[in-house]
Amino acid sequence: MSEAFDLIVVGGGPAGQKAAVQGAKLGRTVMMIERSKSVGGACVRFGTIPSKTLRETALALGKFRRLTSQVMDVKMPEHTAIESLMARKEEVIASHEHYMGAQLARNGVELCQGVARFISPNEMEIGDISGAKRRVTGHFFVIATGSAPRTPDDVPIDHEHLLDSDSILSVSYLPESLTVLGSGVIACEYASIFAALGTKVTVIDRSPQPLAFLDPEISAHFTRQLLAFGGQFLGGKKHTKVAWDGFTHVETTLDDGQVVRSEKLFCALGRLAQVQGLGVDVAGVRLTPRGLIAVDEHCRTATPHIYAVGDVIGPPALASTSMDQGRRAVCHAFGAEVGAAREATPAGIYTIPELASVGLTEAEAKDRFGSAQVGRARFNEVARGQISAAEDGLLKLIAHPETGVILGAHAAGETAADLVHIGQMAILGGMTFHTFIDAIFNFPTYAESYRIAALDLFGKAQRAAAEKVAAAE
């Protein structure tokens, strides 16, 4: 006999967690089904936590070198064990699991480890690791099963020499060289981590610019730093053949005939929604031509009592937006009040240097309003940047051509992902750049860059006005 729940959430990543907790907070009975025993999904073991822990080590090494003016250099021994650079990983994972597990338990969410599939639109069968089955019925369902690396047919991933984002951190030693296929967020984050640790990295992508969704001035910081680390970006190129030479290297042949040889290859050519085995067809849930779950503005699938959130519905597929979707979907399901969805969603990219963006880019603003006002603050003009030996950074503010209302904020450099939140508040509050000129910021902070960028905007506006007057005379 099936156990009945008000809400069944499939997937325990950020989106699923927030959906489950929201359901419980509304006083409903909730079950969360997760394949992995770690709450947090695969990202805990394969993704965010280990990669960011490794990144912190790379950042600390770089900073130590810069702050000591290279007097005290830290050389990585040959064949450094990757595990030794992630010494804090297990503590971070344990702490994360404890926190998330406690939150779910506190809210009375029943956690079930297993794989679930729909056997009817209102019933799921859960199989545990031993293969034992149980059935559960729900009034509402939230699918938050996430995504898995996409492996093109012509890239023979063996998880030994050719790796994907699930296996890249399983390599024992820092490779001497690494080819990265793709230039999206995951590709660029790993590219910069390995490059910062001394691996010779080559990033190859069809796009002429890495992180193509960013303002080119911001993504240029990634490319410049990659070059400084001894790496290279081969944009506008496509691989025609990828093969392990059976000896020592992976050979990547490009469409211009160039052959790139490297000890390992990392394929990061997108991700696919994880819907296999879920029985979406039985539940009447429709997929898009790209294999994503099709949803409306409330994250509702073609079957109205089944919602889908997070990576499984496609872009932006950020942890932050996924969590918001999970919360909103459940509020909608149970008729709870929820504010309007915000347009100004920030994006943080944990490359080295850190990159972040919120609102319109310069190009988007010009498209929409005919022109745009642009103000810049470079971190070498900011005392905090000089003190921290992190002068290679930029804050770029985009304002409305006539009103001066802030439309976008884009940053590269230390704390960029935090820094854009000030811009986000300005966008949400409909503020003009003058707000920043009149504001007092702590000194020394990176936040001061807002004032510097606003003064740049102000100066340009003054000059433009003067030129206009002169022209009229």
Add this chain to the structure above:
Amino acid sequence: MHSESEVVQTRKTETESGVPAAIRAEIEARLALGTLELPLLPGVAMEVTSAAAKDDVDARVIADLLKRDPALSAHVLRIVNSPVYSPRAQIVSLQQAVARVGAGKIREIALVIACRTGVFKAKGYEREIDAVFKHSIACALFAQEIARNTRNNVEDAFLCGLLHDVGRPVLLQALVTLLRDARVTADREAILALVTELHAAAGSALALSWKLPETVVSALAKHHTAAPAGDTVPVRIVSLADAFAHKSMDGELTCDSLAGHPALAALEIYPDVLEKIVKKASIVKDTLGVLS
């Protein structure tokens, strides 16, 4: 009918009475003090494995190293010409062999052969040691597949699997020598039982002396006592691969036969993935035939 605990107790008593207490104490003391005589990894194999791990590895260098050990060279050529490595044409030179199957594979082959000729031997126990060696290779090959399917390190898994029982021949050699020097005899079954009891400690001691990575040392030490929840991934992989290898060699390898193994839950291997690994048994069997 004996209860399970009575049976274990009876076995233990037999073991203790079979091997003289002084010999047992001596072996345990040598293990504790790190004075147990351990075989060296044969020089050429050591150099080959070390050269093959270098970034700028050169096929000629490895071929030259191999040439210094004719027996090793002959084994390498025999293995690379086997159907498992699908040679498109007969491989006649060592350099060609290295270039064809890759430095990484040559390293594995050299290590397997070195273990076979230098470590897996104990006079009077050839049949038992041969079985241990074959089991070790099967374990190494299954460990690779488990690692691949759980996105863990494939190379480390092979090494841990290959060496997980290396303590058995090491202990057998030491026991045979001690008994001979003391001019005493012991029941064969009792000797093998003592070897089973202490082989994990002897194996990890050997791995330490060969300066193998800590992951290997700990996998060798704990592959029978693994507490899956708290142990490292290589320990879990070897513990499971051990079970795969036993079942496979007994002709009983099915998904059902492995159900309930604690490492399955610890490694989060669901029935669909388990089935994929079980399906690799025929490839493992073919490779095993060639390597052993």
